[in-house]
Amino acid sequence: MEDQRSDLRRVLDAIDDLELHATLEVLRELGKVLRAAHFDVTAVVCGEELIGLEPGDTTARRHAIAFDLGTTTVVATLLDLDTGTPLAVRSMLNRQQPYGADVITRISATMMDEGALGALGERAHETLEELTREVCEEAGVEPREVYEIAVAGNVTMMSLALGIDPEPLSMAPFVVTSHELTGVRAADFGLAVHPRAPAFVFPSLGAYVGGDIIAGMLATGLTRDRRLRLFIDVGTNSEIALGSAERTLATAAPAGPAFEAAQIRCGMRAADGAIEGVRISDGELVLDVIGEVEPVGICGSGLVDCVAELVHAGLLDHSGRFIPDEDAATLAPLLARRLVKIGEERVFVMHWRGDDAAASVYLSQRDVRELQFAKASIATGWAILVAELGVQASDISQVLLAGSFGAYLTPISAIRIGLVPRLPTTRIIAAGNVAGEGAKIALLSLRERAEAESIVNEVEYVELSGRQDFNDLFIDQLAFPG
Amino acid sequence: MEDQRSDLRRVLDAIDDLELHATLEVLRELGKVLRAAHFDVTAVVCGEELIGLEPGDTTARRHAIAFDLGTTTVVATLLDLDTGTPLAVRSMLNRQQPYGADVITRISATMMDEGALGALGERAHETLEELTREVCEEAGVEPREVYEIAVAGNVTMMSLALGIDPEPLSMAPFVVTSHELTGVRAADFGLAVHPRAPAFVFPSLGAYVGGDIIAGMLATGLTRDRRLRLFIDVGTNSEIALGSAERTLATAAPAGPAFEAAQIRCGMRAADGAIEGVRISDGELVLDVIGEVEPVGICGSGLVDCVAELVHAGLLDHSGRFIPDEDAATLAPLLARRLVKIGEERVFVMHWRGDDAAASVYLSQRDVRELQFAKASIATGWAILVAELGVQASDISQVLLAGSFGAYLTPISAIRIGLVPRLPTTRIIAAGNVAGEGAKIALLSLRERAEAESIVNEVEYVELSGRQDFNDLFIDQLAFPG
Numbered sequence: 001m002e003d004q005r006s007d008l009r010r011v012l013d014a015i016d017d018l019e020l021h022a023t024l025e026v027l028r029e030l031g032k033v034l035r036a037a038h039f040d041v042t043a044v045v046c047g048e049e050l051i052g053l054e055p056g057d058t059t060a061r062r063h064a065i066a067f068d069l070g071t072t073t074v075v076a077t078l079l080d081l082d083t084g085t086p087l088a089v090r091s092m093l094n095r096q097q098p099y100g101a102d103v104i105t106r107i108s109a110t111m112m113d114e115g116a117l118g119a120l121g122e123r124a125h126e127t128l129e130e131l132t133r134e135v136c137e138e139a140g141v142e143p144r145e146v147y148e149i150a151v152a153g154n155v156t157m158m159s160l161a162l163g164i165d166p167e168p169l170s171m172a173p174f175v176v177t178s179h180e181l182t183g184v185r186a187a188d189f190g191l192a193v194h195p196r197a198p199a200f201v202f203p204s205l206g207a208y209v210g211g212d213i214i215a216g217m218l219a220t221g222l223t224r225d226r227r228l229r230l231f232i233d234v235g236t237n238s239e240i241a242l243g244s245a246e247r248t249l250a251t252a253a254p255a256g257p258a259f260e261a262a263q264i265r266c267g268m269r270a271a272d273g274a275i276e277g278v279r280i281s282d283g284e285l286v287l288d289v290i291g292e293v294e295p296v297g298i299c300g301s302g303l304v305d306c307v308a309e310l311v312h313a314g315l316l317d318h319s320g321r322f323i324p325d326e327d328a329a330t331l332a333p334l335l336a337r338r339l340v341k342i343g344e345e346r347v348f349v350m351h352w353r354g355d356d357a358a359a360s361v362y363l364s365q366r367d368v369r370e371l372q373f374a375k376a377s378i379a380t381g382w383a384i385l386v387a388e389l390g391v392q393a394s395d396i397s398q399v400l401l402a403g404s405f406g407a408y409l410t411p412i413s414a415i416r417i418g419l420v421p422r423l424p425t426t427r428i429i430a431a432g433n434v435a436g437e438g439a440k441i442a443l444l445s446l447r448e449r450a451e452a453e454s455i456v457n458e459v460e461y462v463e464l465s466g467r468q469d470f471n472d473l474f475i476d477q478l479a480f481p482g
Numbered sequence: 483m484e485d486q487r488s489d490l491r492r493v494l495d496a497i498d499d500l501e502l503h504a505t506l507e508v509l510r511e512l513g514k515v516l517r518a519a520h521f522d523v524t525a526v527v528c529g530e531e532l533i534g535l536e537p538g539d540t541t542a543r544r545h546a547i548a549f550d551l552g553t554t555t556v557v558a559t560l561l562d563l564d565t566g567t568p569l570a571v572r573s574m575l576n577r578q579q580p581y582g583a584d585v586i587t588r589i590s591a592t593m594m595d596e597g598a599l600g601a602l603g604e605r606a607h608e609t610l611e612e613l614t615r616e617v618c619e620e621a622g623v624e625p626r627e628v629y630e631i632a633v634a635g636n637v638t639m640m641s642l643a644l645g646i647d648p649e650p651l652s653m654a655p656f657v658v659t660s661h662e663l664t665g666v667r668a669a670d671f672g673l674a675v676h677p678r679a680p681a682f683v684f685p686s687l688g689a690y691v692g693g694d695i696i697a698g699m700l701a702t703g704l705t706r707d708r709r710l711r712l713f714i715d716v717g718t719n720s721e722i723a724l725g726s727a728e729r730t731l732a733t734a735a736p737a738g739p740a741f742e743a744a745q746i747r748c749g750m751r752a753a754d755g756a757i758e759g760v761r762i763s764d765g766e767l768v769l770d771v772i773g774e775v776e777p778v779g780i781c782g783s784g785l786v787d788c789v790a791e792l793v794h795a796g797l798l799d800h801s802g803r804f805i806p807d808e809d810a811a812t813l814a815p816l817l818a819r820r821l822v823k824i825g826e827e828r829v830f831v832m833h834w835r836g837d838d839a840a841a842s843v844y845l846s847q848r849d850v851r852e853l854q855f856a857k858a859s860i861a862t863g864w865a866i867l868v869a870e871l872g873v874q875a876s877d878i879s880q881v882l883l884a885g886s887f888g889a890y891l892t893p894i895s896a897i898r899i900g901l902v903p904r905l906p907t908t909r910i911i912a913a914g915n916v917a918g919e920g921a922k923i924a925l926l927s928l929r930e931r932a933e934a935e936s937i938v939n940e941v942e943y944v945e946l947s948g949r950q951d952f953n954d955l956f957i958d959q960l961a962f963p964g
Contacts, residue, residue, distance in 0.1 A: 006686075008662055021664045028646050164510050180490055182503045183665065204488075 007031050011043055011053065022050040025196065029053070044194070046148050047446065051196040063087070063139075063146045065132060065193070066439035068212065069124070069153030069161060070094060071103055071235075072260075073404065075436050076131035078139050081147070084444050087139035090131050095123040096160065101262060102236045103156035107166045117165060124161040125190025132191055146193035149186045150200040150439040152215035154237070155207055161189055162201075179453070200442050200449060203456045208252030213239045215438025216402050218452045220431055223248045223459060227397035228389075230382055231431075232420065234259050234300075234405045238378045241459065242385040242396075249388055251462040253381035258367075258374035259300045259405055266350075266361045268297030275302035275350060275361065276408055280309045283334045287351065295351040295361050301408035306350060306363050307371055308413035311480045315339065315348070318479045320372045322346045322365060372478050375419045379477035381464060382421065388462055393421035400431040407432055418481045489513050493525055493535065504532040507678065511535070526676070528630050529928065533678040545569070545621075545628045547614060547675070548921035550694065551606070551635030551643060552576060553585055553717075554742075555886065557918050558613035560621050563629070566926050569621035572613050577605040578642065583744060584718045585638035589648045599647060606643040607672025614673055628675035631668045632682040632921040634697035636719070637689055643671055644683075661935070682924050682931060685938045690734030695721045697920025698884050700934045702913055705730045705941060709879040710871075712864055713913075714902065716741050716782075716887045720860045723941065724867040724878075731870055733944040735863035740849075740856035741782045741887055748832075748843045750779030757784035757832060757843065758890055762791045765816045767832065777833040777843050783890035788832060788845050789853055790895035793962045797821065797830070800961045802854045804828045804847060854960050857901045861959035863946060864903065870944055875903035882913040889914060900963045 005013065007030045012020050022030075030053060034041060037055035044052040044062075060082050068075040075091040099109045099120055109116040136143050151158070159166040162184070186197040202211025213233060217223055222231050224245050231241040236257045241250040261267030268274050273296035277288030288302075289295045298306065310316040314331050317323055328336035338349040340357045342364070351361040386393050399420045401409055411428035414420045420428055442449045464470055487495065489512045494502050504512075512535060516523060519537035526534040526544075542564050550557040557573040581591045581602055591598040618625050633640070641648040644666070668679040684693025695715060699705055704713050706727050713723040718739045723732040743749030743756075750756050755778035759770030770784075771777045780788065792798040796813050799805055810818035820831040822839045824846070833843040868875050881902045883891055893910035896902045902910055924931045946952055 012662060019661060021662050023665050024644060024646075024663065024670055027644075027663060031647055031649075162506060162509075164506075165513055167513070179501060180494060180503055181506065181509060183505050188506055 007034055008050075010034075011041075011050065015043055015045065015050075020045060020048055020050050023196070026050055026052060044147055046198050049196075049198065051147065051194065051198070058145075061141075061145050063141050064148040064150070064443040065135065065146055066436060066443055067128060067131070067149060067151045067153075067189075068215075068433055068436035068439060069128070069151055069157045070212070070435070071106075071154065071157060072097075072101070074127050074131060075433060076128070076135050077436060077440055078135035078141060078146070079440060079443055081443070086440070087141065088135040090134045090138070092127060092131060094157075095127040096120050099123070101260070102257060103154065103166075104236075106160065107156060110160075110165065111167055117160070117163065120160045121163050122190070124157070128161070128189050129191055132193065143191075143193045144195075146186070146191075147197050148200070148443060149189065149191065149193065149197060150202070150442045151189065152202045152212045152435040152439045154210035154212050155204050156210075158201065158204075158211060200439075202438070202442070203453055205250055205456055205459055206252070206461045208237055209239050209241075209250050209461060212435040213241070213250070213402075214452055214455050215436075215442070216431070216434035217241060217248075217438075217455050217459070218448060219434040219437035219441060220400055220402075222400075223455055224451075228391060228395050229398045229400060230385075230396050230421070231400045231402060232378060232382070232406070233402040234378065234409070234419075235403065236260060236262075238381065240378065240381040240385060242382060242389060243459070247389065248459045249385045249462050250459050251381050251385060251464055253377040253464060255374040255377045256370070258303070258370040261298060261300045261303055263370055264298065264303060264367045265347075265364045266297045267303070267367075268299055270299040270301070270404075270408065273297060274299040275306075277410065278302055278305035278309055278350070280313050280332075280335070283332055285309075285335065285338070285350065297361060298350065298363070299408075300405055301410070303363070303367070303371060304417060304419070305410055305413045306348075307368055307480075308410070308416035310348065310363075311482045312416055316368060316480065318482055320368050320478070320480060322348065322368075371417070372480070375417050376474055376477040379418050379420075380470060380474045383473050383477060384464065384467070384469070385462060386421075387469075394423070396421060396423060397427065399423065399428045400434075401429065402431045402434045404433065406430045416480070416482060418477060418479070422481060489516055490532075492516075493523075493532065497525055497527065497532075502527060502530055502532050505678070508532055508534060526629055528680050531678075531680065533629065533676065533680070540627075543623075543627050545623050546630040546632070546925040547617065547628055548918060548925055549610060549613070549631060549633045549635075549671075550697075550915055550918035550921060551610070551633055551639045552694070552917070553588075553636065553639060554579075554583070556609050556613060557915060558610070558617050559918060559922055560617035560623060560628070561922060561925055563925070568922070569623065570617040572616045572620070574609060574613060576639075577609040578602050581605070583742070584739060585636065585648075586718070588642065589638060592642075592647065593649055599642070599645065602642045603645050604672070606639070610643070610671050611673055614675065625673075625675045626677075628668070628673075629679050630682070630925060631671065631673065631675065631679060632684070632924045633671065634684045634694045634917040634921045636692035636694050637686050638692075640683065640686075640693060682921075684920070684924070685935055687732055687938055687941055688734070688943045690719055691721050691723075691732050691943060694917035695723070695732070695884075696934055696937050697918075697924070698913070698916035699723060699730075699920075699937050699941070700923060700930060701916040701919035702882055702884075704882075705937055706933075710873060710877050711880045711882060712867075712878050712903070713882045713884060714860065714864070714888070715884040716860065716891070716901070717885065718742060718744075720863065722860065722863040722867060724864060724871060725941070729871065730941045731867045731944050732941050733863050733867060733946055735859040735946060737856040737859045738852070740785070740852040743780060743782045743785055745852055746780065746785060746849045747829075747846045748779045749785070749849075750781055752781040752783070752886075752890065755779060756781040757788075759892065760784055760787035760791055760832070762795050762814075762817070765814055767791075767817065767820070769833065779843060780832065780845070781890075782887055783892070785845070785849070785853060786899060786901070787892055787895045788830075789850055789962075790892070790898035792830065792845075793964045794898055798850060798962065800964055802850050802960070802962060804830065804850075853899070854962070857899050858956055858959040861900050862952060862956045865955050865959065866946065866949065866951070867944060868903075869951075876905070878903060878905060879909065881905065881910045882916075883911065884913045884916045886915065888912045898962070898964060900959060900961070904963060 272291030
């Protein structure tokens with residue numbers, strides 16, 4: 001009776017830390033939990049919020065999940081917050097796939113069908129929820145022992161998952177900092193983890209430089225390193241950043257789907273039967289095929305390799321045209337036999353299936369053009385950033401190729417087709433799943449989380465469309481340096 | 483395209499004020515509203531939260547509702563936030579009445595029946611919602627033009643309305659500041675006003691000195707005035723505060739229900755037929771009856787008046803006993819005829835119905851005892867505060883009687899029975915519905931709202947139970963000073 005403090009005040013007084021706060025939901029269960037546990041409880045605190053009380057000492061059981069919410073693939077990493085170590089990692093295809101392979105088709109879906117926004121949101125939630133179940137099961141963790149999540153995704157993926165209409169995206173990206181947007185919870189992503197687990201949502205720099213890229217910059221320390229580095233996330237929409245602790249610029253290049261091998265005649269996903277690597281050895285073609293089965297198509301990295309090798313061998317000239325048959329026969333007699341026609345179009349057969357080129361796995365002249373446009377778009381992007389920053393491409397200490405595509409790309413091929421600047425191959429680095437890494441880092445450190453938000457303020461966005469110099473530079477970059 | 487700011491950022495940038503934030507719900511409708519209104523919108527900001535966007539200029543239409551959530555009566559005042567003026571005021575009985583007249587019986591209800599907490603919450607919501615509808619209708623205001631509410635109530639009323647189990651109240655009051663408890667909305671009180679309208683919940687000083695008293699202290703400026711003042715909210719649980727800008731003490735006295743005329747033989751609510759005032763004029767009784775109808779009972783103020791007049795006339799001695807019949811006949815022959823017996827108990831008939839005293843409206847010896855205990859409890863409360871503060875009762879510049887009961891109490895009667903210190907009657911002031919006033923003030927000024935929260939930290943709570951001096955003082959205060 002002497003102590004007229006409230007239950008909430010007692011709990012907050014016992015935590016001599018920050019200025020904490022709680023919501024009504026927590027207040028409703030506070031009294032019951034405290035008394036049932038005879039005041040022997042563990043306070044669950046996320047940031048400055050008291051999200052719950054648990055009977056006994058549960059401090060050793062605290063977890064979080066980092067999500068890389070990709071357009072194609074979604075990756076979940078369950079972290080033990082007590083030790084900072086990952087306990088389980090799972091990935092799966094984004095269940096939004098039936099609505100289109102890329103962000104543009106998914107946005108279109110929401111514009112054509114009123115119910116699509118809700119349906120796409122549900123698909124995202126199902127994907128995240130299934131991954132949550134899987135990582136928890138694998139690690140023997142109860143979902144309600146997951147107290148926080150972090151989600152890194154591009155602007156469209158984040159909008160769809162959170163029920164925000166992505167249609168005005170070109171005009172108004174989902175750019176928010178956690179100061180601006182408050183109270184986002186794991187439940188808003190459809191997750192049945194701790195009911196009040198907060199969600200850290202990576203802020204975006206613009207409509208086309210989303211939270212996944214901010215997470216990537218965080219993970220690679222791009223804006224905190226003395227070295228000048230180039231960051232490229234290759235995709236349908238490719239994000240490019242160039243800079244150092246001194247100054248960093250970023251832009252987005254609409255590369256089209258060539259790198260994902262869409263709209264490539266024999267293109268396919270990086271799955272069993274896909275040619276993922278191509279070398280010319282002793283004048284003949286050597287293929288790396290996923291699953292070591294008979295090739296059935298070519299994926300993005302195989303496409304880049306194949307073009308790079310043909311440019312290097314001289315079968316494709318710098319303008320991107322197959323050289324005349326007679327020149328090919330002289331230059332590379334074994335390979336020249338692969339250079340045939342399907343109808344009016346010249347193609348290079350990578351893997352024969354019988355005598356019929358049309359039934360085989362091949363690279364067409366038009367495929368080469370697709371790749372040329374795609375790589376020129378990216379190359380124009382970094383060339384403009386190089387110019388804007390007032391540096392030379394040769395000053396770049398490191399090129400970081402982000403994402404799964406970057407992991408499979410052969411550095412020498414990337415140089416030969418002109419996707420990246422001509423630098424020593426040791427400077428071209430596959431950076432891996434940096435978006436997922438960034439999400440993990442954000443869960444483990446409030447300081448890193450704050451850093452993610454300051455990246456958005458520090459990095460300068462450079463808009464490519466409408467620039468006077470864009471077309472000139474683009475045409476320059478169409479050629480293959482070889 | 484050059485402007486890659488998000489919709490949210492654009493809106494926030496246009497408000498060059500505070501560091502604002504918004505929730506996901508707002509973000510979801512932002513793009514649609516902005517574009518449908520061709521970017522000609524009004525931002526609705528409450529505190530530091532952007533709670534919505536509205537097409538066009540709606541700045542002249544903004545309202546708030548101040549609630550005094552009493553155990554018996556609930557009062558709603560609709561405020562025009564543009565001008566600061568009240569547009570409509572309505573009051574009604576709290577729909578929780580069927581669960582008991584006072585807080586103790588309502589808490590008991592939740593202890594005996596599991597469903598009662600939910601049911602009581604619903605009753606509170608219905609009451610608040612009906613009042614909201616009424617004040618909005620009266621003023622021609624759309625409920626969604628109400629952007630904020632403030633609620634002042636005792637700890638039990640607030641707990642029940644917000645779904646918090648009031649059972650451990652004696653141990654753990656609902657004491658919270660808005661720094662501790664965040665995100666409470668009008669919707670949490672069941673109100674269909676603007677869906678994201680925040681609710682300002684007055685903090686409490688302890689289990690028995692609730693938000694209604696803090697609101698009252700705010701409205702009367704008790705803690706900001708140079709003068710030494712005594713604040714009393716008379717009720718089943720009576721709250722007492724004594725102090726000035728220098729130092730303020732508060733306590734709660736369990737007075738019992740006598741002042742509400744419960745457990746008084748002929749007691750009734752202050753409704754038609756209730757004797758609300760009693761004077762002795764020319765040796766005979768003069769009654770003030772509500773509704774100017776035949777008296778059917780006596781309400782709290784009538785009870786106090788009657789006892790005070792009988793003490794003053796000498797028919798009740800200082801110990802609270804009716805004087806012997808023969809002494810009465812000498813002292814006041816007209817009144818003496820009213821002094822009769824019902825069974826073994828002596829009673830004073832206030833209004834005859836035929837010859838049968840038992841069928842009449844009367845004051846019994848036991849009723850006098852009830853009132854004595856009640857007033858002694860309150861008087862012991864302020865006497866202890868006077869001693870604790872090291873002052874004399876005569877130093878008190880003003881006695882503020884809060885609440886509706888205080889409004890009907892005759893100052894001279896309050897002095898005669900010893901409910902308040904013996905001071906010039908001009909110093910005894912009916913302060914009116916100060917809880918409701920406090921709620922209005924809080925809606926009109928963020929500074930006043932902050933003041934309400936600092937009152938909780940400044941005022942010192944004095945616990946009466948368990949004090950060595952309580953019983954001695956209580957016995958001293960039982961007597962009527964006359």
